[in-house]
Amino acid sequence: MSDTKILVVDDESKVREHFTEFLKHEGFEVHAAENGEIAINMTRQGLYDVILIDLNMPKVDGMAVLRHLVDHLQESIGIILTGHATIKNAVEAMKIGAYDYLTKPVKMEEVLMVIKRALEFRDLRRENLALKKQLKNKYKFENFIGDSPQMNKVFRVIEKVADTDSTVLILGESGTGKELVARALHYHSSRRDKPLVPVNCGAIPEDLLESELFGHEKGAFTHAIKTRIGRFELADGGTIFLDEVAEMSPHLQVKLLRILQEQEFERLGATKTIRCDVRILAATNKDLDKLVQESAFREDLYYRLKVIPIEIPPLRDRRTDIPLLVHHFLENTSRNKKKKIKGISKDVMRAFMGYDWPGNVRELENIIERMVILTEGTSLTMDDVPEKIARKQVSEQPIKAVIPDEGISLSNAINEYERQLIITALEKAEWVKNRAAKLLNMNRTTLVEKIKKQGIDRVRMAG
Ligand SMILES: Nc1ncnc2c1ncn2[C@@H]1O[C@H](COP(=O)(O)OP(=O)(O)OP(=O)(O)O)[C@@H](O)[C@H]1O
Numbered sequence: 001m002s003d004t005k006i007l008v009v010d011d012e013s014k015v016r017e018h019f020t021e022f023l024k025h026e027g028f029e030v031h032a033a034e035n036g037e038i039a040i041n042m043t044r045q046g047l048y049d050v051i052l053i054d055l056n057m058p059k060v061d062g063m064a065v066l067r068h069l070v071d072h073l074q075e076s077i078g079i080i081l082t083g084h085a086t087i088k089n090a091v092e093a094m095k096i097g098a099y100d101y102l103t104k105p106v107k108m109e110e111v112l113m114v115i116k117r118a119l120e121f122r123d124l125r126r127e128n129l130a131l132k133k134q135l136k137n138k139y140k141f142e143n144f145i146g147d148s149p150q151m152n153k154v155f156r157v158i159e160k161v162a163d164t165d166s167t168v169l170i171l172g173e174s175g176t177g178k179e180l181v182a183r184a185l186h187y188h189s190s191r192r193d194k195p196l197v198p199v200n201c202g203a204i205p206e207d208l209l210e211s212e213l214f215g216h217e218k219g220a221f222t223h224a225i226k227t228r229i230g231r232f233e234l235a236d237g238g239t240i241f242l243d244e245v246a247e248m249s250p251h252l253q254v255k256l257l258r259i260l261q262e263q264e265f266e267r268l269g270a271t272k273t274i275r276c277d278v279r280i281l282a283a284t285n286k287d288l289d290k291l292v293q294e295s296a297f298r299e300d301l302y303y304r305l306k307v308i309p310i311e312i313p314p315l316r317d318r319r320t321d322i323p324l325l326v327h328h329f330l331e332n333t334s335r336n337k338k339k340k341i342k343g344i345s346k347d348v349m350r351a352f353m354g355y356d357w358p359g360n361v362r363e364l365e366n367i368i369e370r371m372v373i374l375t376e377g378t379s380l381t382m383d384d385v386p387e388k389i390a391r392k393q394v395s396e397q398p399i400k401a402v403i404p405d406e407g408i409s410l411s412n413a414i415n416e417y418e419r420q421l422i423i424t425a426l427e428k429a430e431w432v433k434n435r436a437a438k439l440l441n442m443n444r445t446t447l448v449e450k451i452k453k454q455g456i457d458r459v460r461m462a463g
Pocket residue numbers: 143144145146172173174175176177178179180181285325328361362365
């Protein structure tokens with residue numbers, strides 16, 4: 001306890017002496033101040049663990065010392081002492097942030113007890129802060145949900161390549177989570193304290209994109225009235241995320257290739273070459289292979305970007321993630337929208353499992369949000385499900401096959417139909433596998449194998 005420092009602030013010398021003597025005897029390092037001003041100055045010189053503050057002092061009073069402490073000294077704990085206790089003072093001091101409030105005359109044993117408790121409290125608070133920080137650091141994966149074999153594979157690759165400087169090309173349909181992958185990569189790398197600079201190459205007009213990326217010198221073109229730093233320079237030491245990279249013009253593709261090969265570029269209108277230390281991540285929902293074949297994307301650039309490809313499968317190909325995502329979004333939106341939604345009915349989950357999610361996770365997120373806002377109940381039921389999803393519900397009648405103009409993948413469709421039949425049979429059999437197997441006219445072992453292969457999980461299905 002000898003390394004615990006206490007400051008006693010009281011305008012009465014007798015009180016100061018009494019406290020100082022007692023607390024020193026208890027093994028603390030004790031200092032004393034006779035008014036608020038001196039006390040505040042002393043706290044600027046060194047760190048005190050506990051500050052005992054008399055409320056009534058001339059000029060700078062105890063409340064002012066307490067306020068200073070709360071604003072500037074997060075590691076110190078303030079305990080108020082006063083001879084003129086009123087409830088009002090007590091409430092005010094506690095509101096400002098005093099740890100406790102003692103009325104004079106006070107027994108020394110009581111002071112000691114409060115100090116010990118205060119120190120314990122502070123240690124706990126420290127621990128909590130450390131935990132919170134740890135959680136915050138974990139964030140990157142925490143909000144990135146998925147437990148399907150496909151997503152687990154994605155997570156493993158992210159873990160492996162995050163802390164390298166390798167260029168990563170993130171592929172996937174719109175709304176599959178490409179940006180989340182980019183964030184996870186950056187925040188799991190040692191560049192995490194440096195900027196992550198996203199550039200949406202598809203959203204910026206071509207002539208602006210060049211100066212946006214590389215910057216320009218004053219006078220480089222008509223509207224260049226000031227020198228401007230580009231995103232590559234902004235990202236120095238960190239990561240740049242080139243989203244919708246397929247939209248880059250051939251001219252910019254060449255410049256990007258040079259950065260990838262030589263880590264250098266020039267601002268527009270400049271002669272000076274700038275070297276940059278930037279990790280490049282790129283994403284696209286286009287079929288780059290095809291664009292390369294059509295000569296719309298440079299092949300050499302494609303291979304440079306594709307050092308590590310990460311492909312996120314569409315949601316319809318990893319349906320076991322749907323229940324997890326539903327719960328995640330349900331929790332998030334009910335918290336954000338301050339609406340207590342207890343859960344989701346079984347048939348809603350079934351409808352979700354049967355829907356194709358062309359907009360992938362983003363569509364699911366939006367639909368949950370809409371349902372939470374619009375629902376009048378405390379859980380989501382079929383009444384809340386948008387028409388297009390409700391309509392897709394698996395019927396036990398033979399399906400009428402519809403083949404769209406662009407065709408289908410027969411094996412995927414059969415696989416999906418098999419899955420729906422198994423789920424329906426299991427539900428009808430109340431998840432007794434023997435009975436479900438009978439309904440499907442197959443033996444139990446085959447059914448168990450198929451359940452495993454399809455990743456069908458009763459707990460998750462029940463939502
Ligand atoms: N696995 C996931 N877990 C939690 N949230 C996810 C997941 N995947 C996507 N999301 C959420 O879905 C939304 C869309 O994700 P994101 O923006 O990363 O997709 P994208 O692939 O970049 O889409 P686009 O091609 O349209 O830019 C975001 O709100 C994101 O947080």
